[in-house]
Amino acid sequence: MIKDIPAFCRLFYLSTGIPVSCYHIPDESSSSFPEIPYDQSIFIKYLFPGTRLKKNPDYYFAQSLCHFGSIYVSSQKTVVILGPVFSTPVSDSVLHSFMLEWAVSPDARDELAAILSAIPLYPVSRFVQTLALAHFALNDEEINAGTHFGLEDTGIIASISNAHSDHVINARETQQLHNTYRFEQQLSSLIQNGDVLNLRKLLAESAILHQGVMADNTLRQEKNIFITTTTLVTRSAVIGGMDVEQAYNLSDLYIQECERSQDIAHISSLSYAMIIDFAERVSQTKIPQGMSPEIFQCIQFIAHHINEPVRVSDVAEYIGRSRSYLTAKFKKELGFDISHFIMRYKLEEAKSLLTYSDKSLGEISSYLSFSSQSYFQNVFKKKYGITPLQYRNRSLLERRVPVSGSD
Missing domain, CATH: 1.10.10.60 (Homeodomain-like)
Incomplete structure (x- = not known):
């Protein structure tokens, strides 16, 4: 069992890059790594022991798009808070939202920006595993992160199945059936072959496609379609010989551009450009099929x-x-x-x-x-x-x- 929790927090921060704060409840003393330009106990006072955190350990998503983990070390009556951690780079708007949510003075903006930008990006799945590791070290208790945090809960399957049945029946009655499968197969094949000429023909001559409903408004619907199309195109380009890292980076850039857009016409033209761009890149580095x-x-x-x-x-x-x-x-x-x-x-x-x-x-x-x-x-x-x-x-x-x- 770890006795010196502040020392653990300091070493944990140095090894993971995740900010850590610890708060000793009896004497209300606190430490933070790295040192932060605002009240060091602010996260602890807000997150613990209120209703936001209901288990030990637990995690919380803030309005400013960051997440925190909480560990209570009962043997030492100390609370350890991991975070803030982000899944995506901290933009100016996210920084502004963070400062408002946590009441950070405008004078500390530059220092805060430097601290937040230095934090490694952690997807939720990786963060909860890291939280489970810290809990094991502090409380000598091993947990299954997926089970403990409800990430492996399959209870939603029943409600999805019921909704799925209703959707299938309604689609058959109204004849609003998905008709994109053959088009997707043709699209994938042409991209794999880097066949830009026939790809342009396919895009120009494709029949009216019914792609289903994936959102409750038109703009979000077009963005969701763009993301699924980009995913299909990216995989096809990789199969066609495009470098995996280049393909994923290009995919990220197009999706980011799509997400920034509020113009449906722009998203439509962006989709066409994205498809042609991938195909041209495959064509430029075309490698014959049947490669070992x-x-x-x-x-x-x-x-x-x-x-x-x-x-x-x-x-x-x-x-x-x-x-x-x-x-x-x-x-x-x-x-x-x-x-x-x-x-x-x-x-x-x-x-x-x-x-x-x-x-x-x-x-x-x-x-x-x-x-x-x-x-x-x-x-x-x-x-x-x-x-x-x-x-x-x-x-x-x-x-x-x-x-x-x-x-």
Whole structure:
């Protein structure tokens, strides 16, 4: 059993990054890690021992979109509060809401922003497991987080089943049946193949689709449809050979843009752009179907280390094969040398950075681990017939963005 709770809290904060406050009830003393620019006991006084927390340990979602965990250490009559913790980055609006909810002085805004921004992001599932670990350390009691916090409760199934039956009957009577399955299959196939031309035709010629009701207002309905479509498109792009991390990052950006929008027409055009964008990216890095798991692993390794000086021997070591074995297998399956593929991947990444970032040629060259900027420019021009700066100027012109600079 831990005796020095403030010491535990300090070490817990240093190892997890989660803010921790502890409050000794008999003498009303408190400690907080890190030190916070407002009343250190504010969370404890608000959350405990009132009605908001009903079990030990427990967690609470605040109006300012953060969550807290509470642990009562009965042997020492001390309350430990974990948090605040956020699942998404702290925006200005969230910061403002947090300051209002917890009565933080405007003078402490900058210091508070720095503290909250430094807190690692924790999804609820991970946070409750961390809370269970802290409870075990402080109270010597092991709990099943899913059962204790009701995350594994299946009681909702019965009510959903009843509602489902009513919906099916009503859909059959009104003939408002979902008719998107075949369209989704065609969409997925075209994205996997990077077939942009036929994808545009499918989007232009698709029949009226009934996608069901997923919200109680039109704007939320369109956003929900966008999110489910983006999920389908992302998975299809990954199957088609797009780098997993790039695909998920691109998906996040499109969904964030959708969530910010209050314009249904914009969401509709954003959906079209998102689908075409994924398909074009798959097309640019198209890999033949029937790829072996070993070669897929190689490509993922190259993609995840594209900003490093990747050598063929590095890739071979990663899959536990010899350089000669990997070179022959790569050439047999994909029809080109692995060293050429590594260079091609770097140059494709360079094209993306030239188009969508304001990084200088030197920064791009350094980021992609070319030996020098001049070497980068030479191999780029040899591959595409124009210099990197000419490519950037042309890309910006096509996007109708003015550009200045010289070769």
